[in-house]
Amino acid sequence: xxxxxxxxxxxxxxxxxxxxxxxxxxxxxxxxxxxxxxxxxxxxxxxxxxxxxxxxxxxxxxxxxxxxxxxxxxxxxxxxxxxxxxxxxxxxxxxxxxxxxxxxxxxxxxxxxxxxxxxxxxxxxxxxxxxxxxxxxxxxxxxxxxxxxxxxxxxxxxxxxxxxxxxxxxxxxxxxxxxxxxxxxxxxxxxxxxxxxxxxxxxxxxxxxxxxxxxxxxxxxxxxxxxxxxxxxxxxxxxxxxxxxxxxxxxxxxxxxxxxxxxxxxxxxxxxxxxxxxxxxxxxxxxxxxxxxxxxxxxxxxxxxxxxxxxxxxxxxxxxxxxxxxxxxxxxxxxxxxxxxxxxxxxxxxxxxxxxxxxxxxxxxxxxxxxxxxxxxxxxxxxxxxxxxxxxxxxxxxxxxxxxxxxxxxxxxxxxxxxxxxxxxxxxxxxxxxxxxxxxxxxxxxxxxxxxxxxxxxxxxxxxxxxxxxxxxxxxxxxxxxxxxxxxxxxxxxxxxxxxxxxxxxxxxxxxxxx
Amino acid sequence: xxxxxxxxxxxxxxxxxxxxxxxxxxxxxxxxxxxxxxxxxxxxxxxxxxxxxxxxxxxxxxxxxxxxxxxxxxxxxxxxxxxxxxxxxxxxxxxxxxxxxxxxxxxxxxxxxxxxxxxxxxxxxxxxxxxxxxxxxxxxxxxxxxxxxxxxxxxxxxxxxxxxxxxxxxxxxxxxxxxxxxxxxxxxxxxxxxxxxxxxxxxxxxxxxxxxxxxxxxxxxxxxxxxxxxxxxxxxxxxxxxxxxxxxxxxxxxxxxxxxxxx
Ligand SMILES: Nc1ncnc2c1ncn2[C@@H]1O[C@H](COP(=O)(O)OP(=O)(O)O)[C@@H](O)[C@H]1O
Ligand SMILES: [Mg+2]
Numbered sequence: 001x002x003x004x005x006x007x008x009x010x011x012x013x014x015x016x017x018x019x020x021x022x023x024x025x026x027x028x029x030x031x032x033x034x035x036x037x038x039x040x041x042x043x044x045x046x047x048x049x050x051x052x053x054x055x056x057x058x059x060x061x062x063x064x065x066x067x068x069x070x071x072x073x074x075x076x077x078x079x080x081x082x083x084x085x086x087x088x089x090x091x092x093x094x095x096x097x098x099x100x101x102x103x104x105x106x107x108x109x110x111x112x113x114x115x116x117x118x119x120x121x122x123x124x125x126x127x128x129x130x131x132x133x134x135x136x137x138x139x140x141x142x143x144x145x146x147x148x149x150x151x152x153x154x155x156x157x158x159x160x161x162x163x164x165x166x167x168x169x170x171x172x173x174x175x176x177x178x179x180x181x182x183x184x185x186x187x188x189x190x191x192x193x194x195x196x197x198x199x200x201x202x203x204x205x206x207x208x209x210x211x212x213x214x215x216x217x218x219x220x221x222x223x224x225x226x227x228x229x230x231x232x233x234x235x236x237x238x239x240x241x242x243x244x245x246x247x248x249x250x251x252x253x254x255x256x257x258x259x260x261x262x263x264x265x266x267x268x269x270x271x272x273x274x275x276x277x278x279x280x281x282x283x284x285x286x287x288x289x290x291x292x293x294x295x296x297x298x299x300x301x302x303x304x305x306x307x308x309x310x311x312x313x314x315x316x317x318x319x320x321x322x323x324x325x326x327x328x329x330x331x332x333x334x335x336x337x338x339x340x341x342x343x344x345x346x347x348x349x350x351x352x353x354x355x356x357x358x359x360x361x362x363x364x365x366x367x368x369x370x371x372x373x374x375x376x377x378x379x380x381x382x383x384x385x386x387x388x389x390x391x392x393x394x395x396x397x398x399x400x401x402x403x404x405x406x407x408x409x410x411x412x413x414x415x416x417x418x419x420x421x422x423x424x425x426x427x428x429x430x431x432x433x434x435x436x437x438x439x440x441x442x443x444x445x446x447x448x449x450x451x452x453x454x455x456x457x458x459x460x461x462x463x464x465x466x467x468x469x470x471x472x473x474x475x476x477x478x479x480x481x482x483x484x485x486x487x488x489x490x491x492x493x494x495x496x497x498x499x500x501x502x503x504x505x506x507x508x509x510x511x512x513x514x515x
Numbered sequence: 516x517x518x519x520x521x522x523x524x525x526x527x528x529x530x531x532x533x534x535x536x537x538x539x540x541x542x543x544x545x546x547x548x549x550x551x552x553x554x555x556x557x558x559x560x561x562x563x564x565x566x567x568x569x570x571x572x573x574x575x576x577x578x579x580x581x582x583x584x585x586x587x588x589x590x591x592x593x594x595x596x597x598x599x600x601x602x603x604x605x606x607x608x609x610x611x612x613x614x615x616x617x618x619x620x621x622x623x624x625x626x627x628x629x630x631x632x633x634x635x636x637x638x639x640x641x642x643x644x645x646x647x648x649x650x651x652x653x654x655x656x657x658x659x660x661x662x663x664x665x666x667x668x669x670x671x672x673x674x675x676x677x678x679x680x681x682x683x684x685x686x687x688x689x690x691x692x693x694x695x696x697x698x699x700x701x702x703x704x705x706x707x708x709x710x711x712x713x714x715x716x717x718x719x720x721x722x723x724x725x726x727x728x729x730x731x732x733x734x735x736x737x738x739x740x741x742x743x744x745x746x747x748x749x750x751x752x753x754x755x756x757x758x759x760x761x762x763x764x765x766x767x768x769x770x771x772x773x774x775x776x777x778x
Contacts, residue, residue, distance in 0.1 A: 143605035150571040150599045151622040151668065152592035161622060165609055242608070 062121020327386025
């Protein structure tokens with residue numbers, strides 16, 4: 001009973017605050033409260049039910065396909081370890097593809113059916129499964145491997161008896177993040193011109209400026225996401241799986257010299273081009289919408305209007321960067337700051353943590369229209385949305401990281417009478433760093449997704465706008481250029497964060513850089 | 516039963532230089548007779564674990580060779596005749612104690628033998644904990660479980676790396692009495708790494724005292740005491756005489772090292 005009250009308390013508080021805000025602003029800020037949402041839902045149960053079932057189906061298929069792809073890729077890397085670096089590199093590139101631009105391209109390729117939603121849902125999930133799974137398969141104490149080896153068995157027995165089971169908690173933790181992401185991917189897919197589903201309704205009600213309907217749809221999306229997040233977590237507890245320490249840290253590859261690293265980057269770029277070009281040729285895709293690398297090269301360097309193309313791209317990129325950077329940094333800072341603050345004042349954490357864990361799984365992007373409605377089309381709305389998108393995963397990861405602090409070392413500090421602040425500085429913060437950097441890395445594509453969605457749905461600026469404009473004008477060259485630009489920027493920023501991470505960890509947590 | 520064919524172990528010019536340039540074992544020539552138990556004692560960090568890993572085929576020598584009955588360790592490992600208990604018990608946390616012990620047989624491609632598994636568990640004093648997971652066992656209990664696991668394959672080569680480090684003194688003496696009768700009838704060639712001179716004398720037929728890194732042989736002492744060796748044996752003059760000589764050799768090995776002598 002008290003446990004139930006503890007969980008229900010924060011939720012009731014949130015509902016109350018929400019209703020108060022709605023009543024207080026009285027429609028001025030286009031804020032619909034829980035009462036209005038409930039009323040709208042009870043008036044339109046059929047409409048919402050049908051849309052929800054369509055979107056859920058797409059999300060479920062995408063979830064299955066994305067996870068299956070991740071598991072197969074990981075199996076390949078385990079059987080043939082040299083491809084690991086290339087594989088994770090390619091996986092990252094695909095993960096950094098801007099959904100907003102790949103959506104319309106998939107749409108022309110696959111027609112008006114459910115195809116693009118399913119593919120986008122799969123794209124949204126496979127990376128958050130792939131990386132934890134790899135981490136889990138490799139994060140096995142060397143003594144376990146020795147045990148297998150000294151009994152005369154090799155890689156297969158390692159995989160079957162040790163690694164597979166050791167990776168299971170990581171797989172479930174990855175799927176827990178993936179499940180709401182699949183829903184998000186399906187909705188974004190529907191934004192790009194589907195016929196049915198929650199995304200279609202959202203776009204329609206944005207046009208009608210139907211606040212109650214928009215808040216209802218966002219609430220449903222949030223509830224569904226929270227439900228699947230909690231559902232997968234419950235499944236993990238049912239299987240009595242332990243919680244893995246850090247799940248979204250990509251595998252550490254041997255560093256080698258600068259030359260070796262450059263070689264790997266060139267190999268990755270080459271493989272990407274080959275897959276891109278070769279894939280299109282192999283599938284015989286229509287060159288009108290399936291642009292090959294030489295088409296883009298021509299548009300940038302040979303075409304008479306190359307100058308205008310550059311200008312359009314760079315201008316849009318600059319407009320986007322101005323919003324995405326502050327939002328990203330603010331999200332990281334707030335997430336980390338709140339986690340640290342709650343760890344120093346644990347009394348508050350009982351109230352905030354359940355809320356944050358629930359809200360973390362909310363597909364923030366699906367609330368984009370609302371945030372822009374609330375905060376306006378100016379800089380604040382966009383930055384706030386990007387920050388929100390980064391905030392929740394960072395907060396949850398950092399909080400988990402802070403709890404990873406080795407208890408024995410904390411006991412030693414306590415025995416010397418060290419208070420919370422020295423404990424934080426010497427033990428908890430270093431223990432938190434890997435989780436922080438994992439979320440900083442994953443936050444890069446998330447922030448770009450958020451900003452492009454807002455630009456497209458609301459503000460009409462930047463790369464998101466350029467993408468949707470190009471898509472509606474069937475200017476596929478420009479659309480592909482934006483895809484390449486955004487992907488490249490994401491991958492480079494991701495690499496930049498990883499570079500900082502290595503440097504910082506070497507200073508503050510050297511044991512976590514080894515191996 | 517292939518068990519009856521005991522295997523001798525020969526190290527010739529065995530050298531291991533780790534990747535970081537540390538020479539852990541340097542030009543070691545040693546022969547371990549088939550079916551005998553040899554205790555290796557030496558200061559910590561002298562290369563004992565490295566030596567055991569080389570014999571198990573887990574590490575490759577930088578130069579020199581290890582032969583188990585004339586074959587390379589890796590080849591013998593594939594036959595499932597080697598078993599090792601590690602310094603860190605490294606039980607799989609998701610398996611119950613019974614399944615952890617049984618896993619060794621599965622990995623060595625031996626038929627399941629629940630009776631043997633339960634016998635071994637009882638013998639290391641863990642009866643009643645068969646269905647317990649490692650997290651709920653104490654450090655000493657986990658080490659005993661690891662010993663049971665190492666014995667579960669009825670190995671012909673048994674490598675024990677400080678297997679009693681976390682076991683309390685009384686249990687340790689019981690184990691010293693109960694364990695050798697388990698492997699002696701199998702003709703198992705056993706290498707036991709330990710820090711405790713008493714433990715070495717209780718368990719082994721021979722004690723090899725090693726110098727600080729890189730490990731060289733300082734003394735090679737026979738232990739001509741009859742089995743079973745009951746705990747009271749530690750109080751007898753014969754026992755104390757051997758223990759004293761081993762201790763003396765240990766100290767001498769440290770003194771021989773100019774770097775340590777200077778400290
Ligand atoms: N994998 C390794 N890489 C580098 N150095 C190692 C490795 N394993 C052991 N060493 C070093 O080799 C020496 C001998 O180690 P070890 O064989 O574990 O000693 P012992 O078991 O006698 O305490 C030590 O100085 C240790 O630091
Ligand atoms: Mg050792």
